[in-house]
Amino acid sequence: MNPLALMLAATPDRLIVLNPVDLAIIAIYFVAVLMIGFYLKERASTGEDFFLAGREMTAWIAGLAFLSANLGSLELMGWAAASYQYGILATHWYWIGAIPAMLFLGVVMMPFYYISKTHSVPGYLQLRFGEGARGLSAVTFAFMTVLMSGINMYSMALVMKVVLGWDINFSIWVSSITVAIYVALGGLRSAIFNEVLQFVLIWLGAALIPILGLIEAGGWTNLQARIATNWAGQNFTSLWSTLGTFEGNPMGIHWTGIVLGLGWVISFGYWTTDFLVVQRVLAAKDLRAAKMAPIIGAWFKMLVPFIVILPGLLGLGLLDMKLTGEAEAIATGGHSYNEVLPLMMARYLGPGLLGLGITALIAGFMSGMAGNVSAFATVWTYDIYRAFMKKDASDSHYVSMGRWCTIVGVLISIGTAYLVMQFLSIMDYVQALFSFFIAPLFGTVLLGMLWKRATPAGGFWGLLAGTVSSIGMWAWVKADPTALSIIALSPNAKDMAENMYRALWSWIVCVVVTVVVSYMTKPKPIEELQGLVYGATEIPSEHGVPLMSKPAFWAWVVGAVFVVLNVIFW
Template identity: 25%
Template sequence: MCCPVPVPHQLIQFWHRKDCTRKTNNRHMTEISLSSIDIAIIIGYFMLIIGIGVWVSKRTETGEDLFLAGRTLGWGVIGFSLFASNISSTTLIGLSGDAYRTGISVANYEWMAAIVLILMAVFFIPYYIKSSITTIPEFLENRFDVRSRKYFSIITIFLSIAVDTAGGLYAGALVVQVFFPEIGIWYTILGLGIFAGLYTAAGGLKAVVYTDVLQAVILLTGSTILTVLMFSNFDFSWEAFRSTVSDDHMSMIRPLDDEALPWLGTLIGVPILGFYYWATNQYIVQRVLGARDIKNARWGAMLGGALKVTALFIMVIPGAMAISVFPGLEDPDMVFPTMVANVLPIGITGLVLAGLISAILSSIDSTLNSASTLITMDFVKPKNPNLDNKQIGKIGRWTTIILMLVAVLWAPNIVHFEGIFRYIQQAFSYIVPPVVAIFFMGILWKRGSRHAAFWTLVSGHSISFLIFILSINGYIELHFTITAGLLTALSFLIFYLISIFGEAPEEGSMDTIIWKPKDAKPSEPLPWYKDYRFHSAMIVLATVAIVIAFW
């Protein structure tokens, strides 16, 4: 599902670019080229990825192996995979590009993710792991009924393929073209799609998460090196750097009328988008569902949250530094490629580019695997309950390949919908609110009814669609994050009213699902340094310090 970072504003315009000419420091970059060493490193990297896929595929037999890695994932793999699956081409390029264009307030999406992962660990992971569900929509059936499960599953499948997978293929192809302009857009999309589709179908979630770990380490290392080298342009002096940018540009809490991200949007909208993405999104939560136990699931969430806190320093601030290092870039989306090509030394450039392409593939393979899981487990298996695990695995593989072909065929058509592609990204602000309401009310309030859940989804999305149409036609002028917060409040109200005036769930039927304070405790006695609540406190303190420092 879509990450809550805004899609790069000029991403679609890559298609129309005749060349890569850009003015930087009164000079022209006619083309971003790679050395033979860089190219060799990229080839070697992807040979390693293929090797991992082949190795894992030999150990992937059942549906549970394919979809949930046999529920054997440890906390380190989960944490790095959570981070890596989120770092798509739009995230890397979007963070640095928005920091260059509007300022570092875009980092609010990153530190808020850490807070949301803590909430997931407290409220939702206990149920997700104890109930042994395979898909997130299963929660809605267990808590409410099959109507809500299928409704949410259909929405997730459509958005995963039409927006996330196809959009990832298209955006990824455009990024690859910056470095390899001689390769046509269609061939690049096809190549990315086939590569991601085949090794996802072969190795399933385990292949995805193992490559995620490698990719995360490369991107974290490469981004750190990039930050250090960018900082060296200011003789490692923070004061020298701050003198080159305005105070507004280095402020994360922006005025109410700010175009990029107003403070009210940060307060009421970003948490809503973040909760949907991190706690209810199949392709993200699937990593948690594959944990070997609740301890590893929570530790993995804490590691993912800690890694998200670092994004401000190694992905956002370098974009702000580029203002004086590479002034005059007309296209903010060229900031990250420009830094990689001109700042990193030979060898490291190829490694980081390999990691970037792998990040693109990670988002693609994650959405393919999650959509395949939803179709197989939410629609095929309920109609064919006698299917064994091997048959389910086979169906899942073929479903992955078919979905890959659909996304590949659709992806090139995105060029015809420049404005709509951006609108679709913002449309998550209208899709998310009813879902967030029924998940939170469902786990915190036992009086919430099955009819309330279904009709909150239907009526909430109907109202959201109307507001969306009015907004894009200029009749309502609210930042999309503020709209998300207001629509969520309305969805909570709809759920509450229908529940109060409708039938109540059977007494005692919700006892195993409704959250209780004891659920927040570790599943077994642990020393303080292994207690996820201690980890949570450290992440909160770090986040508060960052917000205060960059207020």
């Protein structure tokens, strides 16, 4: 049974009761985001405005939106739960699983995305490899985006049901219609505008829990000691030292899986090719802003464990009860891992602050959903509708299509949410489905940007082969669980480890097939690669730019802090 459904069954009553001040704070938030949508409606009249926010975002706005689109409420709840279950190992998803990739996007890949003037990642593939690669990536992205959006919507409504006792239908319809209105009115500009607002609210709503928790624990060192006392024989506070073996840590993963699977393929795949996040950076006002945006995002991403991972660790050290898996929580009438963040909220946040904390969760959900629908509208309109259905319509026609597509995307998401409600097993598969496309896509985009010899046929067949191989490996393990020891290199590997290694193999398949097919086929003339590939693109020189204004300098600073943090929490 699905963990969230179990969570619902496990909790007979709401965890948190809101008072009128809390409800007022939540209501004001909804009014504010709608006001922003109406205010920006007049500034979304052209395709450039609606789909790319006029390409006038500063580095800070683009960078915060880039991060906020990823910082969904399920991310907050889910990773707080994961940190209770796996300890500080969950931080890898924020540090090695994000920071190097974000810096790489800013410094290495952004010039090609930006100079090519593409409107989307599939759009870049069309310029580099032709319609085949664009079509394949656009269709899979559009399908997965609305599916994920619906699943997140249902999950969020379920959380609100458990935490606050709110009706699931009410949560689904009110939050999704609000997102549909402000994105359909103001397009990407409205989505980005609200994402920045949501980013601020997420931090203000969530930061008090770790602050007060550390005060109660008596600081980090005392918290570590408390966890060690409460959980004798288990190491929950070491980032790397337990990863020498699959059996030595609660995640059942080896450091090679973390470094190569997560840190390389999955992380680079998501942060450099998932259009949901890349779209925010494409809206930057110039190349320097576009390069700085992911670096600014990386800086704040590095801080996110403070509000997401630390609450889980505080739960390990401070809660009187021991949280369990969902099935055990049902059997014993206790609480599950998934409830650790609401439990910590209820522990520290009184009236007013509780409303702010819940607003942070709602803001997280809405920023993620707005990211999904705005990216879906762009890819559908430009990479499917204009590319394959109606090539020569007016700009206003495509803007109109984008608005309708936003509404339709939300409605499909709502439909998906209800479908998931009926067939909960869908959720078990979709996370895996999403990973099918990300890793190979990264191989295709990377070779496209860095290797002039890669040909259109190589790009298409590499992407297809990588995707098919990933699906094949997943099906193989489903049909024969003993295959896990081959795919993930150990029979003790857990689901997360399997995902890491499957991504790695599918990326390798993609790269190998792309290289082999490229050598067998005719490359594009060099003049057709200008603005698209390293070695054929004139990247504006930063000679004479002050050091403090150079993206590369800040990338080194963030990189150095990243290394130091990993050493400190080794």
